[in-house]
Amino acid sequence: MAIDMITAEIIRNYLETVSEEISKTMERTAVSNVYNEAHDYSCGVFYHDGTEASLLARAAAMPSHIFASLISVQTIFDYFEGDLEDGDVVIVSDPYFGGSHAPDWTVMKPVFHVGQPVFFPGVRAHMLDVGGPVSGGYNNMARDIWQEGFRIAPMKVHRRGELQRDVWDLLVANSRVPDTTKGDFSAMVGGCQIGQRRIIELIDKYGIETVLESVEYILAYSERLLRDQIESWPDGRYEGESILDQDFAGTEDVPVRVTIEVAGRNLSVDFSGTHEQVAGFVNSTPGNSASHVYAQFAGVCPDVPVNSGFFRPIRCNFPAGTVVNAQAPAPVGNCTVCIGADIGQATMNALERIVPERVGCAEIDLTIVLTMGKDRRYGEEMFINFDYLASPTSASGAYGQDGWGTWSPLFCALYLTTVEMMEVQAPFLYRQAEYAIDTAAPGQWRGVPGFHMIRDQTEDMVDDGKVNVLVQMNRHPLQGHVGGRPGVGNHVILDLGTPQEERIDDWAFEHPIGSGRLLFAQSQGGGGWGDPLKRDPDAVREDVVDEYVSVAGARRDYGVVIDPETLEVDREATRSLREGGPEVENEA
C-alpha cells in the first residue's frame, strides 16, 4: 500500500514535536543553569530496525550532541543484544562507547512494540561535573581518558520500570555537585519518559504499520532531497583545511584536512592527511567528528529535514589514529568544541568551493572559563560555573545576511545565560558584557561583533576560588569565506588592571580568583562573507551608528569614508577609495 504522504508528514512533524516536548521538559525541570539557562543539551527520537539505528527527529539541538547520539544508540543496542526490556532506561557516556567526552551523558528509553524495542527517545546533556581530577571535566593535562572523568559503559538506570538505586548512587557519587547531578539526571529521565508516552500515543492512534511506513518515508524523503542537492553540485574533489592552535600538551598548529568528492548523487568526506592523534585532550571520536561534518551540510542545505536519511549520502572516512578518530585511551575532553570546530571549519572550507553562496561559519569556538569555589550565600556550598559569557559570539556572515546574535546558526540552540542568573547562581559581578567595536570580521556581509566581558567576584566567594581557562582560536580564528576576513581571535586576561595582569592566549590552570581579581575575555565573532569592499556603504554607516564599527574602521576595513561629525557617508570619497585607494587592513 502506498504511503499516505499527508499522514507521513503529520507523523514526521509529530515526532519533531515530541522532541521539542522532551526538550521543554528538560529545560523546565533541570537544576543546572547549563540546561535551564544555556540549553546545553539535545533531544531526539531514534529508531532501530533490528539492524541499524536511525535519527528520526530532533529538537533545536547541539549538533555535537544529537548527531553523535546516533552512535550511542547503536552501541546500546549492540551491547545489550536483545536484553533490553520495557521500562528500561539506559545511560552511556564513555567516548569509546559512542560518546563524545565524559561529561556528555546520553540517556535513552526504549519504546517497545510486540516485544521489540523500536523507538528510542533520548537526551544527551553536558553534565556540570563527572568527577575526575579537574572540576568540570576539562583537564588540559590529561594524557589518557582516565584522567578526564568517570567513564560510563552502557548501564540500565531503570530496569523494567524500577530505579536501580545502586547505579544511580554510583553515578551521583562520582560528581562534585551531587545534588545538581541528581536533579539534572532526573530531568533527563523524565524527558525520556515523556517521549515514550507520546510515541505510544502515536502508535495507538495510527497503528504501528502506518508509523513504520512513515519512518521509512521520513528517512527516504530526506535522503532524496539531499541527493537532489548533491546532484546539482559539480562533480569533483574539493579540499579544505582548518588548523587548531594547539593541543594544550605542547603540539602546536594541528591541521585538519578534508577532501569532499562529489560524484553524481553520492558524496564522500575523507579526512586523510589530517594530523595524527595528539597527546593533549583534543582528540575526537568518530561520533563527534561525524556530528560536526553533518552540521555543515545541514547548514548549506537548510531546507532538508535532518535525520539519518540526510546522513545516508554522506560517506565519511575518519582514518584511525588521526586526531579525528583517536584510539583508546587517548584523551578527548575538549573535542566537542576544539578539534570539533576545526572539523566543521575544514568541511565548510571545502564546501566553499562547491556552494560558495551558501557557506558561512556554522561552528562554535568556546573559550572555556571554568570557575570553582564556595559560595557563602549558600552555606559555602561548592559551585562549579561554566561561563558562557566568556565566549558567546561566533555567528558569521553568510550571503545576504550579517552575522547576528551570538553563536553560529547551528549552535543557536545554545542560549546565552543572562548576567542576572549568573550572578544569582555564582558569586560573580559583571562589569562589562557587550559587543566590542571594530571586532566584527569584515565582509560584504560581516560577522557578528566580538564580545568583551569583564567579570569580578563578590565577597561571597570564599577565598580559595580557582579558575581554569582554555583558549582556542587565538592564532587561527574562525574563518571568513569567499573573500571575507577571519575573526579577531579569542583571549583572556587575568587580574586585569593589576601588576599581576596576565594575558592568556592558551591556557591557565587553577589560577586563584576572588573579589577584586578581574577576569577579561574577548570572544571573536564569526568570519565575514565576501569582499568587504563590496559591502553596501549604507550598511557600513549603520554599523558605525550602532558602534559595531568605528569611523576609522569603516575606512580601514571597508573603504567607506564617513564624516565623523554628521556620520554621513561621503560617497565620492568612498568610491575613490574603493577604486584605487590604499590597502585596507583589519587591525582590530
Added chain:
Amino acid sequence: MSPEPTSEIGQDALTALCTEMSRITESGSQSATLSDVLMDPGAAICDGQGRVLACSSVRHLAPFSSVARACAAGLSFPVEAQSVVLLNDPFGGGTRVLDFYAIHPVEVEGAEGRWMTASRCTAADLGGNCFGGYNPTATEVWAEGARITPLRVFARGAWARETLACVTLNSRTPRLFVSQLRAMIAAVTTVGNQLSEILAELGQEPGSVAARQLDAAAELMNRSRQDGSLGGDGGPATAPVRSSAGEDSGQVTVEAQLSDGRLVLDLSGSASAAPGYTNATRTTTVSAALAVLFPADEGAAAANDVLLESVEVITQPNTIVDAVYPTPTMCAELAVAPAVRSAVSAAVGGSEPQEVLDGAILGADGRLAEGLADELRADEARSSAKGGKPWQ
C-alpha cells in the same frame, strides 16, 4: 574445664573459611599486587547484624565490620539471595579507593538474619590522575580514582555484566582488575554456598558458633589484660605523619586509658586534615590501632567484632585520622597509619610495630616499585590490544 573438641573445630572452622576465601582471592587473581607484593587479600564472615565473627587478619577487621554493618542496616536497594555487592568508597566505611570489598549475603539454616561472607583486595589502578592511584597532587578523592558506592556485580546467581564492565572500564588495567574481582566474588560465593553445609556437618547451630567465636575473643581479651599487656600510663603520645615523599603532614596524638574494661584511645588531638593524600579514614585509623593492640603473631586468631568492641577509638572528623568527604586518602597506609601505630604503641606502652607495608610498596632501592610499574604497564598494553572491551 577442657574445651570441647567439636566446639573448637566449630570456632576454628569460621576462621579457616576466611583463610580459604583469602587463598581463593589470591590464587584466582592474576595480580602480583595480591600474590607477591602486598599479600593483601582478606576475608571475613559476618552475622545478620553485621558483626564480624571471623576475619583473616586484624588489619582488615575494622573495614569489614564497617561495610558489613552498613549492609546489614540496609542499603538503598534490595540485596537478593545469590548477590554480591562491591564497594570501595572511603566515605562509606572503606579505606582508600583502591581497596575493594565484596559482600555476599548468605542464607544459613538456623541463623538469625542473613550472614555475610566478605572478601577484600587492593586493585592496581582505578583511573584518577595517576597510574596506580598514588597521586601526590590530589586534593580530592576523585583525583585518586573512581568511587564505587555499593554496587551489585553479581545478582541472582549471575554476573551483572554491565555494572562489572562499567567498574572495570575505569581501570587502566582492566584485565587484571576483572581477574581480581572475579576471584573475590568466587571466594565469597564458594564459601558462602558451603557455610550451611559445613556448620551442619559439624552439628553446630549458627547462633552458638557465632557466640563461641565471640566468646573466644573475649577470653583472649581478658587474659591479655590480666597479663598487663594492654594499658600503660596512657600517654599522650605523639607521632609525626610523613608522606611517602618524606614531607611532614602533621601529627597523630593518642591518649590511652582503661575505662570499664574497655581501652579508650583518644585521637581527637591529632592534626587537622592535610590538603593532600596522607589523610586516613576513621576505618584506616581503627585498623592501625588494632594492629598494634592485637598483633597477628600473638595468637589473636579469633579476630572478630569483640576486639573492636573492646577498644573505643575517639576521633574528630576532618582530622588526619578521620578524613571526611572528599578528602584524598590513598597514602594513608604509608603516612597516617604508621604514625597511628607508633603513637598507639607508645601510649599503651608496647613495642614499636614493624612497618611492613612501606617496604612492600616503595622499597628503599625502588626495585619493587619499578617491577610493579612494569607489570602494570604491560597489562595496560595487553588490555589496549584487546580493544578495551573488558566484558569480552
